[in-house]
Amino acid sequence: MAITLPITWRGRCEGVIGKNCCHNVAIYNGPLLMALAAVVNNLEDAHEQIDTAISTALKESKPVYISISCNLPGIPHPTFGREPVPFFLPPITSNPLGLEAAVEETARLLNKSVKPVIVAGCKLRVAKAQKAFMEFANASGYPIAIMPSAKGLVPECHENFIGTYWGAVSTNFVGEIVESADAYIFVGPIFNDYSSVGYSLLVKKEKLITVQPNRVTVGHGPSFGWVFMAEFLSALAKKLKKNSTALENYHRIFVPSGMPLKCEKDEPLRVNILFKHIQEMLSGDNAVIAETGDSWFNCQKLRLPENCGYEFQMQYGSIGWSVGATLGYAQAAKDKRVIACIGDGSFQVTAQDISTMIRCGQNTIVFLINNGGYTIEVEIHDGPYNVIKNWNYTGLVNAMHNGEGKCWTCKVRTEEALVEAIETATGAQKDSLCFIEVIVHKDDTSKELLEWGSRVSAANSRPPNPQ
Numbered sequence: 001m002a003i004t005l006p007i008t009w010r011g012r013c014e015g016v017i018g019k020n021c022c023h024n025v026a027i028y029n030g031p032l033l034m035a036l037a038a039v040v041n042n043l044e045d046a047h048e049q050i051d052t053a054i055s056t057a058l059k060e061s062k063p064v065y066i067s068i069s070c071n072l073p074g075i076p077h078p079t080f081g082r083e084p085v086p087f088f089l090p091p092i093t094s095n096p097l098g099l100e101a102a103v104e105e106t107a108r109l110l111n112k113s114v115k116p117v118i119v120a121g122c123k124l125r126v127a128k129a130q131k132a133f134m135e136f137a138n139a140s141g142y143p144i145a146i147m148p149s150a151k152g153l154v155p156e157c158h159e160n161f162i163g164t165y166w167g168a169v170s171t172n173f174v175g176e177i178v179e180s181a182d183a184y185i186f187v188g189p190i191f192n193d194y195s196s197v198g199y200s201l202l203v204k205k206e207k208l209i210t211v212q213p214n215r216v217t218v219g220h221g222p223s224f225g226w227v228f229m230a231e232f233l234s235a236l237a238k239k240l241k242k243n244s245t246a247l248e249n250y251h252r253i254f255v256p257s258g259m260p261l262k263c264e265k266d267e268p269l270r271v272n273i274l275f276k277h278i279q280e281m282l283s284g285d286n287a288v289i290a291e292t293g294d295s296w297f298n299c300q301k302l303r304l305p306e307n308c309g310y311e312f313q314m315q316y317g318s319i320g321w322s323v324g325a326t327l328g329y330a331q332a333a334k335d336k337r338v339i340a341c342i343g344d345g346s347f348q349v350t351a352q353d354i355s356t357m358i359r360c361g362q363n364t365i366v367f368l369i370n371n372g373g374y375t376i377e378v379e380i381h382d383g384p385y386n387v388i389k390n391w392n393y394t395g396l397v398n399a400m401h402n403g404e405g406k407c408w409t410c411k412v413r414t415e416e417a418l419v420e421a422i423e424t425a426t427g428a429q430k431d432s433l434c435f436i437e438v439i440v441h442k443d444d445t446s447k448e449l450l451e452w453g454s455r456v457s458a459a460n461s462r463p464p465n466p467q
């Protein structure tokens with residue numbers, strides 16, 4: 001039996017801010033690569049291989065693959081002759097001297113800074129450092145921003161939370177506060193072409209402290225290896241002078257953003273109105289799943305209530321990811337009603353997973369955003385290939401439903417119809433899979449997509465670096 005690797009689209013180009021990137025040629029998924037593939041095709045080493053794979057997955061918080069020949073399961077073997085011994089992985093601890101030195105160096109820089117800020121990155125999750133991060137944030141008094149991929153990892157109701165740092169497409173006032181700080185500590189960042197908005201972040205290395213799962217780097221140096229994120233943040237929390245200057249500055253200049261204009265009766269529904277209503281639906285009993293496309297930007301702007309889950313995938317950015325991810329999330333998190341925001345182009349890649357959602361009795365709400373094509377790609381590099389075949393999306397889902405299980409679909413073109421659909425989905429059809437096809441204009445996008453698309457487009461078309 002052959003091992004099957006998932007077909008991935010591509011990894012985002014990572015690199016030092018402003019350096020050459022790998023364009024979209026190489027499949028470079030360094031930090032997310034699976035940790036191990038075990039091919040079990042005889043009984044003698046089956047036990048060892050399976051143990052190794054499972055413990056590697058647990059140790060590294062990364063996926064592993066186990067392939068087992070189809071004629072082996074079910075055959076007894078002495079290595080499996082007794083009940084498994086309970087598994088315990090002792091936590092790995094930092095080099096104590098390195099930890100102490102890293103804390104001292106970082107505290108020295110932060111203590112003397114006038115208006116430092118914190119920016120959370122997505123590696124907080126694999127480092128299992130979310131609690132330690134909050135200890136540190138609480139002790140510091142600094143404002144907390146998140147990089148786009150850290151959404152969902154930091155409580156957005158915290159009094160120090162200011163929003164998303166994403167260069168030119170940051171939440172209002174957040175880009176300005178971060179980039180004007182005299183020191184910033186990025187915890188678990190990945191700087192790639194997308195998170196850096198086409199390498200346009202105004203982040204200066206001499207003001208930057210980077211905390212990675214196993215390394216801390218202060219400015220241009222020094223750098224401390226075998227220092228683990230959670231331990232480091234907890235220790236740093238006890239060694240910092242509290243300084244709320246940047247947070248006070250933020251509050252002083254902050255002006256709340258406006259509300260989108262209400263749609264007139266029978267006016268075609270606008271995307272900003274759609275997301276205004278999605279925002280109003282959210283509670284701690286939901287999880288939002290955002291597909292690649294303009295949904296990245298619209299969902300990033302949702303203010304998540306306490307305990308509201310959030311998932312998206314900006315490293316591979318593989319379209320169609322969200323349909324399977326929604327299926328899996330809803331199956332695992334029975335206490336949450338998933339709200340998935342999926343573009344038409346992405347949906348066409350993996351639409352059949354809806355069938356399993358119905359079979360499993362899931363009650364997810366899918367907003368299928370039908371703008372007639374690959375709108376995000378239009379803003380990066382346009383061509384006739386960005387127009388897709390229109391489907392009857394509700395017709396397709398109804399065909400999968402086929403009278404078995406609980407499923408409700410509807411098409412909406414106006415605000416009035418949207419409000420009614422949300423009422424039905426959260427009321428009479430609250431136990432059904434609710435599939436709401438939202439029909440919008442092909443050029444109706446978030447403002448952030450337009451800005452980000454222009455910058456990514458410029459980065460993608462710059463001349464190659466000299467050899």
Ligand SMILES: Cc1ncc(C[n+]2csc(CCOP(=O)(O)OP(=O)(O)O)c2C)c(N)n1
Nearest residue numbers: 009293294318319343344345346374375376
């Ligand atoms: C597997 C894969 N193929 C192609 C791409 C390139 N790509 C990125 S976004 C996108 C279009 C997404 O369209 P849609 O889901 O309709 O989102 P919209 O921007 O229209 O909201 C494409 C083709 C990709 N990211 N992954």
Ligand SMILES: *[C@@H]1O[C@H](CO)[C@@H](O)[C@H](O)[C@H]1NC(C)=O
Nearest residue numbers: 104107108111239240241242
């Ligand atoms: C930073 O300030 C804290 C609180 O005042 C103090 O305990 C700590 O020693 C200082 N550390 C450095 C390196 O300045």
Ligand SMILES: *[C@@H]1O[C@H](CO)[C@@H](O)[C@H](O)[C@H]1NC(C)=O
Nearest residue numbers: 131132134135136138158159
């Ligand atoms: C941080 O502070 C918030 C409220 O200010 C509190 O709810 C939370 O428990 C604190 N977290 C940690 C880890 O100290």
Ligand SMILES: *[C@@H]1O[C@H](CO)[C@@H](O)[C@H](O)[C@H]1NC(C)=O
Nearest residue numbers: 111112113114242243244245
């Ligand atoms: C922040 O730190 C600077 C530099 O040490 C200091 O001048 C300032 O008073 C501090 N501000 C607050 C509000 O703690």
Ligand SMILES: *[C@@H]1O[C@H](CO)[C@@H](O)[C@H](O)[C@H]1NC(C)=O
Nearest residue numbers: 392393394395396398399409
């Ligand atoms: C699309 O599907 C819906 C729902 O099944 C159906 O009512 C409608 O007639 C279909 N539209 C077309 C143009 O076939």
Ligand SMILES: [Mg+2]
Nearest residue numbers: 343344345373
């Ligand atoms: Mg689309």
